[in-house]
Amino acid sequence: MTIGVDDDERAFPQAEDGKALEESWLQICSRLKGEVGEVEYRTWLTKIALGPVDGDEITLLLPTRFLRDWVRSQYGDRLSELWNQVLPAIRRVELQVARPGDPAAPPLALATEDAPVAAPSIEVEEAPRSAPEVRSDLVTTLDTRFTFDTFVVGKPNEFAYACARRVAEKPSSVGFNPLFLYGGVGLGKTHLMHAIGAELVQSGNVSVAYMSAEKFMYRFIAAIRSQSTMEFKEQLRSVDVLMIDDLQFLIGKDNTQEEFFHTFNALVDAGRQIVVSADKSPSDLSGLEDRLRTRLGCGMVADIHATTFELRISILESKAAASGVVVPGKVLEFLAHKITSNVRELEGALNRLIAHANLFGRPVTLEATQDVLHDILKAHDRRVTIEEIQKRVAEHWNIRLTDMSSARRARAVARPRQVAMYLAKQLTSRSLPEIGRKFGNRDHTTVMHAVSRVAELMERDPAFAEDVELMRRMLES
Ligand code: ADP
Ligand code: MG
Numbered sequence: 001m002t003i004g005v006d007d008d009e010r011a012f013p014q015a016e017d018g019k020a021l022e023e024s025w026l027q028i029c030s031r032l033k034g035e036v037g038e039v040e041y042r043t044w045l046t047k048i049a050l051g052p053v054d055g056d057e058i059t060l061l062l063p064t065r066f067l068r069d070w071v072r073s074q075y076g077d078r079l080s081e082l083w084n085q086v087l088p089a090i091r092r093v094e095l096q097v098a099r100p101g102d103p104a105a106p107p108l109a110l111a112t113e114d115a116p117v118a119a120p121s122i123e124v125e126e127a128p129r130s131a132p133e134v135r136s137d138l139v140t141t142l143d144t145r146f147t148f149d150t151f152v153v154g155k156p157n158e159f160a161y162a163c164a165r166r167v168a169e170k171p172s173s174v175g176f177n178p179l180f181l182y183g184g185v186g187l188g189k190t191h192l193m194h195a196i197g198a199e200l201v202q203s204g205n206v207s208v209a210y211m212s213a214e215k216f217m218y219r220f221i222a223a224i225r226s227q228s229t230m231e232f233k234e235q236l237r238s239v240d241v242l243m244i245d246d247l248q249f250l251i252g253k254d255n256t257q258e259e260f261f262h263t264f265n266a267l268v269d270a271g272r273q274i275v276v277s278a279d280k281s282p283s284d285l286s287g288l289e290d291r292l293r294t295r296l297g298c299g300m301v302a303d304i305h306a307t308t309f310e311l312r313i314s315i316l317e318s319k320a321a322a323s324g325v326v327v328p329g330k331v332l333e334f335l336a337h338k339i340t341s342n343v344r345e346l347e348g349a350l351n352r353l354i355a356h357a358n359l360f361g362r363p364v365t366l367e368a369t370q371d372v373l374h375d376i377l378k379a380h381d382r383r384v385t386i387e388e389i390q391k392r393v394a395e396h397w398n399i400r401l402t403d404m405s406s407a408r409r410a411r412a413v414a415r416p417r418q419v420a421m422y423l424a425k426q427l428t429s430r431s432l433p434e435i436g437r438k439f440g441n442r443d444h445t446t447v448m449h450a451v452s453r454v455a456e457l458m459e460r461d462p463a464f465a466e467d468v469e470l471m472r473r474m475l476e477s
Contacts, residue, residue: 021058024087025050031082032075038143044071049098056091058083061098064222068097142201142210146194152318154311157188160302164192164275168199171206171241171273176300178264178274182281183304186342189277192304193243196275200241209239213249217256233259237266243275247296251287261292268295307343312336315343316350323354327364330470334366337474338377349376366473384475386424386438392475393420396467405440418450419468425451427475 033041047067051059060079062068071079072095083090148168153161160181167179181189193210200206211219223232236242242263250257267274278285282297307315313336320327327350339346356372357364370377390404397416404417417439424435425447432444439447458465 020087021050021053024083024090027086028079028082032078035078036075045075047071051094051096051098053090056089057094058090058092059094059096061096063098064225065097067218067222068095070218071095142194142197142208143190144198146191147198148195150318150322151188151191151195152311152315154308154314156305156307156311160188160192160304163300163302164196167273167275168196171200172271176273177268178276178296178299180282180296180299180301181275181277181304182279182301184279184306184342186344187304187307188343189304190245193245193275193277197241197243206240207238208241208243209236210243210245212245213247213256213260216244216260217250217253220256220259233263236263237270239267239272241273241275242267245277247276247278247288248280248285251285254289257289257292261289261295264292264295274299307340307346309336312340312343312346315346319347319350320354323350325354325357325364327353328366330466331364331366331369334369334470334473345376349373352376366470370473384427386420386428386430386435389423389427389475390420390438393417393423393471396471405438407440418454419471421447421450422454422468423472423475426472 029041029045032045036045044067047062048071049061051061053059060071062071076093076095079095080091080093083093148161148165151157151161160183163176163179164181166173167176170176181192183189197208197210200208219232220229223229244260250260264274276296281301281303282288282293285293285296288296313332316327316332316335320332331353335346335349339349353364353369353372356362356368362368391401393416394401394404397412397419399413399416403413404420406413408414421435421439424430424438425432428435430438432447436442436444436447454468458468
């Protein structure tokens, strides 16, 4: 039986432990920032203040319940993990709303007389009194990676790009206000908005506010809670350019929509520029109030289309070049063929390859790519059909699709046809007679011959083998 207090069970009674807490928190903050990105970090996580420690549990304080719930649901687990990694004595994190009556500085229980511990560089919103900071905050939330220079232009986005440039050069021009950018996820809407913002801020003299519709709602609600809606409105209405990202978020949020509508009108009437993005065109955003949809459609509506193979290649080339890692053309082609969903995923895949190459100091090859991206590629895999194989092979060797089943026997036609048969055998579960039928009712022995002929050629001719391999990887399921 032990008598007295077990050392391990005491929290942090000494001053240096307060320091340790503070330092740990700084470390955690910097890691979180790296993980979630500057914008997220500023929006949510800078609002956290350190609270008291009780045993192995630390309390983190947030100014509002809304924020507390959000941080808990989005970052709760990660915060616990990080605390535990950085300071193993902490095993649990409790998130609480700071009471308005609390002293302005968060009650960091461990502060001692001689070493008062202030909340480390974490700003605490003195909830009810301070009005939300709009402008300064909004300018700094711009992501510096998203500029016009780093935006790769191609057919699917050239119109949106041109409109964005135009607004950045001459905000509030007739016909371009509001600018409404729309398109699917990961196609560059946010990138273009930040680029407009960056350009305008650089040109000076213009105040720019950028926020997601979600953040707009959060701020609006926070303002209502703290009875500072007037300040909120005034601050918003004093900017020269207001950009709201992902407007579809406001669907079903009637009060916030209403507020946005009034802000919108006030700004446009005062000759200020509005830029809005959404996943659909104004007319397709059912669930938004009609009068808002009508106004949104009154300026310039620019659509960003799904990427094309060419654009994907250009984007990959540009990002690979910027990374300084040599990525062979074949690998870029392979990625552009495989990951067609959106630029974000394409970029994610390339970044992973590059990180891998840097980490292990190995060159990027097709094999390594398949290996490193195994999970991503699998998610994008589909069952390949004989028709698809024929189409891809015909495209690659520049022959007509009909020649896959024609009787022509010229080598320029017969060889690709044999490759297609070979791939059909490799990649589908079709029998030789079935494959034969799809190639203009050829006999199964013809297919068999094609398969062994291609295998033989691949052994003899490495360039040919590589071609066929590339084709296979692209089609593979
Ligand atoms: P959205 O807002 O439409 O969902 P984002 O603007 O967040 O998409 O783009 C997702 C990612 O893809 C970002 O990292 C962005 O920089 C990148 N990206 C999208 N389009 C392009 C492009 N045309 N050129 C370069 N990068 C792009
Ligand atoms: Mg976006």
